[in-house]
Amino acid sequence: MTLSALTVPMLSDNYAWLLRDDATGALAFVDPADAEAGAAAVDAMGGKLDLILLTHHHDDHIAGADAMRKRYGARIVGAAADAHRLPRLDQSVTEGDTVAFSTFEGRVIDTPGHTVGHISYFFPDGPILFCGDTMFSLGCGRMFEGTAEQFFASFRKIAALPPETLICCGHEYTQSNARFALSIDPDNAMLRAKAAEVDRMRAAGQQTVPVRLGDELPVNPYLLARDAPSFGRIRSMKDSFKG
């Protein structure tokens, strides 16, 4: 019984994800912004799309969901708190709820901060986390709706997952996140090595995600933040950072 997570690049810098049950070929699709690109990826993987998982209400994560449900008969799962601004949900979920996928089960984690209704999906059998725009490699999403207290608490929940967890996030922002992280933590040798590796990967046209949680813990400034006020301070410095 194994689960695989595959990136599906969309729009300019979005990552949607395919979760695959390697035994049966069953698929779940996370954050389908673009139905055409999504369908191409699903068909290339055998076309058995059962489930669509939505992390939050922004258009660059949901715009293709209805068309993909129609095409494959997949069920759409999303946050109960945001049901009014998501495509019609077949299952609305909140913290601690489980989502059945093939013979596996995902656990819903409320991760507000980027938006108030943002959720993440954790599959212990990966272990794999789909965290949308909550956490990025070396960064976090913009704080559009939530508070620093909420965002910090969301990061504490992610930090408590197994270190081998594969972090599957919603954007390729790693290189600009690295520039900012280095500006506030220049003596962090692991961060310097990570930033050099990211530069090398981007120059070679490679994706820098997914990443392992354990590799992010010593280098991601928001995982390193001691408390909510410092989290908020780092987030607002990033907003005005010209790197």
Ligand code: ZN
């Ligand atoms: Zn977003």
Ligand code: FE
């Ligand atoms: Fe986004």
